[in-house]
Amino acid sequence: DDQEAGGEEYLFKVVLIGDSAVGKSNLLSRFARNEFDQHSKATIGVEFQTQAVEIDGKEIKAQIWDTAGQERFRAVTSAYYRGAVGALIVYDISRKTTFESVKRWIDELTTHCDTTVARMLVGNKCDLENIRDVSVEEGKEFAEQEGLFFMETSALDSTNVQTAFEIVIREIYNNVS
Numbered sequence: 001d002d003q004e005a006g007g008e009e010y011l012f013k014v015v016l017i018g019d020s021a022v023g024k025s026n027l028l029s030r031f032a033r034n035e036f037d038q039h040s041k042a043t044i045g046v047e048f049q050t051q052a053v054e055i056d057g058k059e060i061k062a063q064i065w066d067t068a069g070q071e072r073f074r075a076v077t078s079a080y081y082r083g084a085v086g087a088l089i090v091y092d093i094s095r096k097t098t099f100e101s102v103k104r105w106i107d108e109l110t111t112h113c114d115t116t117v118a119r120m121l122v123g124n125k126c127d128l129e130n131i132r133d134v135s136v137e138e139g140k141e142f143a144e145q146e147g148l149f150f151m152e153t154s155a156l157d158s159t160n161v162q163t164a165f166e167i168v169i170r171e172i173y174n175n176v177s
């Protein structure tokens with residue numbers, strides 16, 4: 001028994017999914033390191049970062065998985081989804097096609113994960129209001145239909161990034177405790 005007396009340890013796997021270049025990697029770097037990269041380049045291989053979050057006085061470790069660009073080839077493998085208890089399904093509010101892909105990403109998530117996986121629809125790049133291509137209402141309505149949490153974020157200016165991850169992590173915590 002390697003747990004502290006009276007303590008419990010929580011480690012939640014959360015996956016980031018969505019089309020290429022919607023800002024998944026930058027959402028993760030903003031959340032985990034408070035960094036943003038204008039010229040982020042996809043690297044090969046699957047990677048995750050672990051971030052501690054406190055919920056109801058309990059330390060929870062969120063292991064956030066980021067596709068390393070393989071979504072460009074529609075080659076996100078089942079290993080990526082294995083054991084995930086939460087997911088952020090990301091689109092870019094300035095590119096409608098990335099919103100239209102969300103259905104497919106949800107289907108893929110459903111194929112690979114338990115139905116209890118905590119899911120949030122994330123409309124990223126909300127700083128690009130001047131070239132918005134998906135309205136807040138469209139995002140909200142779709143999320144309601146599909147039973148997802150919904151939030152618009154900006155990894156660039158930090159809007160709602162922390163909140164989006166925390167809502168998903170809290171929901172997972174509620175599901176298991």
Ligand code: GDP
Nearest residue numbers: 021022023024025026037038040125154155156
């Ligand atoms: P990924 O392929 O989904 O991982 O997307 P990246 O995180 O690599 O981001 C793709 C491009 O979008 C990069 O040039 C980022 O700098 C840019 N980007 C990511 N998030 C935002 C955002 O919130 N606002 C704006 N304006 N650009 C962003």
Ligand code: MG
Nearest residue numbers: 024025067069
């Ligand atoms: Mg990426």
